[in-house]
Amino acid sequence: ANDKPLFGRHLVITAGGTKEPIDPVRYLTNRSSGKMGYALAEAALAAGAKVTLVAAAKRDCSTAINLVIAPSAKEMLFAVEEAMKKADGFIGAAAVSDFALAAPFDQKVKKQGDGHLTLDLVQNPDILKTVGQNKKPGQAVIGFAAETQDLLANAQKKLAAKQADMIVANDVTAPQAGFDKDSNQVTLIQENQAPITIGPKAKSAIAKDVIEQVVTILDHQ
Numbered sequence: 001a002n003d004k005p006l007f008g009r010h011l012v013i014t015a016g017g018t019k020e021p022i023d024p025v026r027y028l029t030n031r032s033s034g035k036m037g038y039a040l041a042e043a044a045l046a047a048g049a050k051v052t053l054v055a056a057a058k059r060d061c062s063t064a065i066n067l068v069i070a071p072s073a074k075e076m077l078f079a080v081e082e083a084m085k086k087a088d089g090f091i092g093a094a095a096v097s098d099f100a101l102a103a104p105f106d107q108k109v110k111k112q113g114d115g116h117l118t119l120d121l122v123q124n125p126d127i128l129k130t131v132g133q134n135k136k137p138g139q140a141v142i143g144f145a146a147e148t149q150d151l152l153a154n155a156q157k158k159l160a161a162k163q164a165d166m167i168v169a170n171d172v173t174a175p176q177a178g179f180d181k182d183s184n185q186v187t188l189i190q191e192n193q194a195p196i197t198i199g200p201k202a203k204s205a206i207a208k209d210v211i212e213q214v215v216t217i218l219d220h221q
């Protein structure tokens with residue numbers, strides 16, 4: 001068997017919860033740890049791929065992974081678009097903040113006299129959707145869908161809305177799945193294919209299965 005099925009391929013993977021600056025010392029973020037994205041990067045590397053991991057925060061990983069730290073959604077989009085110029089596939093495993101401050105404060109915000117502070121938020125770019133729209137022939141685009149209800153229906157909608165080849169749907173309320181856990185349970189959704197549920201098992205094992213599907217998708221492009 002071919003143990004390096006991604007040899008000669010370049011994958012771009014995102015990881016972690018983005019950090020949207022409020023002021024020089026504060027940011028908005030979410031519960032994502034980045035563990036799933038880092039596990040995917042290791043699995044892709046083990047399968048022989050060249051890997052660019054665009055992560056919101058640094059974690060330990062193989063030195064062979066090209067790690068790019070991009071804390072905010074805008075920084076992440078910029079790094080991803082740059083890397084996608086020479087890539088065969090994208091896996092968006094990051095939990096990208098849907099909102100950022102319209103104008104982050106230049107100085108640390110002080111306590112307010114009247115006890116109220118209002119932050120003006122604007123919608124962030126959708127990285128996965130942008131990559132899906134700009135997909136070149138031969139490129140594979142894979143997204144995640146963290147859901148707390150109607151997992152399959154919502155994931156199916158995302159497959160179309162983001163022009164993705166596969167959605168890894170993740171019920172983040174399942175006991176052995178979701179944010180900051182070492183295990184996960186996911187359902188792989190592709191067009192005209194029966195959903196495949198994998199886990200609960202270690203994120204590293206889930207990552208291996210996801211990468212195996214990515215190999216199949218790339219081989220059929």
Ligand code: C5P
Binds near residue numbers: 126128142144146
């Ligand atoms: O639309 P929703 O956020 O549920 O979709 C999740 C998928 O979209 C994930 O793959 C996530 O990385 C990606 N996403 C993104 N940019 C955003 C929001 C989500 O790339 N601003």
